[in-house]
Amino acid sequence: MKVLVFGADGFEDLELFYPLHRLKEEGIDARVVSVSRGTVEGKHGYHVEADLSFDEVDPDEYDALVISGGKGPEIMRLNEYALDIVKHFMTEEKPVAAICHGPQLLISARVLDGRKATCWPGIRDDLIVAGADYRDNEVVVDDNLVTSRHPGDLFAFGRELLGLIKG
Amino acid sequence: MKVLVFGADGFEDLELFYPLHRLKEEGIDARVVSVSRGTVEGKHGYHVEADLSFDEVDPDEYDALVISGGKGPEIMRLNEYALDIVKHFMTEEKPVAAICHGPQLLISARVLDGRKATCWPGIRDDLIVAGADYRDNEVVVDDNLVTSRHPGDLFAFGRELLGLIKG
Amino acid sequence: MKVLVFGADGFEDLELFYPLHRLKEEGIDARVVSVSRGTVEGKHGYHVEADLSFDEVDPDEYDALVISGGKGPEIMRLNEYALDIVKHFMTEEKPVAAICHGPQLLISARVLDGRKATCWPGIRDDLIVAGADYRDNEVVVDDNLVTSRHPGDLFAFGRELLGLIKG
Amino acid sequence: MKVLVFGADGFEDLELFYPLHRLKEEGIDARVVSVSRGTVEGKHGYHVEADLSFDEVDPDEYDALVISGGKGPEIMRLNEYALDIVKHFMTEEKPVAAICHGPQLLISARVLDGRKATCWPGIRDDLIVAGADYRDNEVVVDDNLVTSRHPGDLFAFGRELLGLIKG
Amino acid sequence: MKVLVFGADGFEDLELFYPLHRLKEEGIDARVVSVSRGTVEGKHGYHVEADLSFDEVDPDEYDALVISGGKGPEIMRLNEYALDIVKHFMTEEKPVAAICHGPQLLISARVLDGRKATCWPGIRDDLIVAGADYRDNEVVVDDNLVTSRHPGDLFAFGRELLGLIKG
C-alpha cells in the first residue's frame, strides 16, 4: 500500500502531519509530494521533507491520495502535474481525501461536479459554483472521495480515510 | 462623492490603504466597512477603524465600491449583507474595484459570469469556473468593473479606479 | 473507554493533537486536562480547550493517560494533583503514554525507577539519574508505559498507545 | 519626469509604497534608492527592490525627491551620498517630500533652518533644535518642501507632493 | 542611595535591565519610572514593572538618573515631567547616565550644549546640532554625565555609572 500526501509552503500543519503519521502508524508507505523536493514549511512553522516533486510521480504506483490544506493548495493548484495526479485518482476511483483548502485542487482539476463534498467555509461558494453538492459536516464521504472542513475534523477525516483505504 | 472600502481581519494592508488614501487625496468621502465596526487588523499588522458594518450600509448612498484582498475576502463573502451590497453596485453599474482575493466576493455574489477580470493567481481557476473571462494583466477594466492581481499592481488599479470614478 | 490527555501552555502542538484526534477517531472519550479549564496555547500557536483542571479529575473514572511534551510539562510537574493522577495510573498499571518532555512528570512522580523509557534527548540524563533504563528508540514500551522522543515518532507512539488501550 | 524615492531597511512600508505607486499611477518614472541595490525590507515585512544605490545617483537627472520614514532614515542619514542628494534638491529648490522620520535626513543635511516643517512627534524636538519652524499639521508645505507626520497623513502628503510635481 | 531608571514601551531590554540589576547588586534602591505605573514591554519582549510615573517623582529624593534606550526615549521625551526631572539632575550636577537613544531626552531638555557625549550613531547628528561635543567612544564621561552608544557598551557604561555614584 502506497499513499501520496500533497503539501506546499504554508500547509496547515496538523492537516498534513495527522494523516501522514496516521498512515505510517498502519505501516503504510506514505510519501510527501510538493512542487519540488526538499523542505516545506507549514503556516505554524513545522517543517517536512518532500520526498518527491509532482512531476516525478507515477500515479499508477499509488493507492490513495491525501491533500492537506492551509495556503499550500493555492500554490499546488497552479501545478499541472499535481492536477493530472488528482484527475488520475478521481478517474480511477481510488481513495482521495482533501481537507480545508485542499478541495481547491479538486476545483482546478474539474472533478467536483455532482460530488458531495465539504471544505473550509471561506471557499464554500467556490465548490458550489464548481457543481459540488456542498455539505457542512465534519466529514463527507462520496464513494472514493473524503472531505473535511478544518483541523478540528481530523479525527473524522482520519477515520473515513482509513476506512476507505483498509476497505 | 462617497465610496465604500471593504476590508476584514487579515486584509492585505497595502490593498486597503492605497485606495483609501488615494480616494481621500481627491477629497472623496471614503468609508471603511467590515463585519462589525471597530478595529480591523491587516495581515502585516496595520490597523484600520471600520466606520460601518455591512448591515448598516444603504448602498444607494454610495457611488463606488472597493474590495481589498488578503484573508479578509474569505470572511466577507460569508456575510449576506456584504454580498447584497456587491450585487447592488454591479446591477446599478456603479464602479466596483476588487484586487487580489477581493474577487472572491464577486464569485459569491454570482456577478462574474461573462465578465473580463483578473485576480490573485491562486484563485484564478475559481474565477474561470464562475464564468469569468480571466486575463493575466496588471489591471483589467470591463465597463464598471476594475480588477487587479496583487499589491504590485496598485498603481494601475488606482489609475483605473480613479479614471472610472472621475468619469 | 475514557482517556485523559495532559497539556499546559507551551505544549508541543502535534504531540497533543495527534493522540487527541487518534483517540477520538476510535470513538474513545478523550478529555484534555490542564492547570485550569479554558484555552491552552501550544508553542506553535494552536489552541485547545481544557475540559477539566487537574484537581477536578477522579482518576478511577479513566482508563488511560497521555502526557504531551513541549514546555507544558515544566508547568504540570509542579501541580500536585497532576502528579497524584500520574501515580494512580502507574500504580494501577493502566496505560500511560508520555512523549518528548512529558516524562518530566514521571520523574516528579517518582515512578521511573527501573523502567525502560525514552524522551527528548535534552532531558535524557534526568531520566537516567531518576533510575530509568533509557533507550534511544522511536518508541519504548515497558508493560503499561509507552514513551517516545519527539513529534517525528508520533506514528510509533500512536501505534503502541492504541495497541495497549485496545488490548 | 523622474523621481527618487529613498528607503532603507526598516522603512515604514506604507510611507514608501504609497508615494511610489502614486507616482507610477501618474506615469512618472519613480526609482527606489537605498544604501545598496537589491532587496530592502520594511518594518511590516514588505519587500522592495532598490533600483539604485545612493552613490550611483546623479541628482541632476531627477526632478523630485521623496524620503520615506520608519527606521530607514537613521541608516540613510549616515550615508554622505544620500545627504549630498538632499542638499542638491534643496539648493536647486526642486520638490522634496519627507514623512515621519524622513526629516532626519533634512537635519543631517543642515537644510531645515528657518523652514516650516512637521515630522513624527518623537523627533519634533530635533527639528526645532535644528531651526525648523515646527507645525503639528497633517501636511506642511514650505515652497519646495512637503512634510507629514505619519502614515495616516499619506492622503494629504500625496496631494501636496503631486501638486508640487505637476505644478 | 536612591536612583531613578527611565524606560517606556519599546525600551532596549538590556539597556534597562543591566543598570537596574547592577544598581541592585550594590544594594542601591533603584526605581523604574515610566509614563504611567504598571507593566512596560521592551523591544525584545521582556517586561518590567514601573514603580512610579514621571509626575509622581520628587527628584530631590533621588541621587542619580539612568535613561535606557530603544524606542522608549521618543515617547518619554514628549513628557514634560520627565524633562523636568532631567533638567533637575543636570542643574544639580547629580549623576546622569544615558545610553543609545536615551540622550534624546537630553536634547529635549536642552542640557547638551557644550557637553561631551555619545549616543546611537543614528541620532549622532541630532546631538551635534544640539551643541554636544560628540565622541564615538564606548563611553564618554563629562563631569556628572555618562553616555554610551549601544548594548555592547554596557560593561563600560556600568563601570562609569557606578564609579560616579560610588564617588
Place this chain on the structure above:
Amino acid sequence: MKVLVFGADGFEDLELFYPLHRLKEEGIDARVVSVSRGTVEGKHGYHVEADLSFDEVDPDEYDALVISGGKGPEIMRLNEYALDIVKHFMTEEKPVAAICHGPQLLISARVLDGRKATCWPGIRDDLIVAGADYRDNEVVVDDNLVTSRHPGDLFAFGRELLGLIKG
C-alpha cells in the same frame, strides 16, 4: 583572571549578557563558549559571538565558569567536552555559577549530590532527584557553587559570583 561563559542557541538573553558585561566591567577576560564558534542566538533574539567551542577549551587556563540558562543547557549538556569542563571546575573547587536551566549541566556532570543549590522551578525535581539540597532562594552559595532561579535574580547572582571571584 579569565572566565568562561557557557551559552548555546536559545540561551536566556539576560542570563548570558548580565554576567558577561559584569565581568568585563571589572576588567576580567570573559570568553563565550558554545558548541561551535560563531554567532549564537538567544531566545529573545539577541546575538553573541562564541569565542571558543567546548572542545577548544583548556580548563586549566580559566579561573571561573558561568552557565547561562534558557534552552541552551539542553543542548550543552549533550556535549561531552562541556561536561568535562564542568567536572574540572567542580573538582578543582574553582567558582561555578549557574542560573535557571544552567544547573542541567551540573546534573549531567554528576556533581550536585549533597550540594545546596537552586534553579528554575520547572527543573527543581530533577535537581532533588540528582541529590541536590534544593533551596527556593534568589541565590544559593555552597562553597564554590553559586546558583539562581531566573533573570529576576541576576542582581543577587552577580553579587555572589563577583564576591567569589574577587575573593
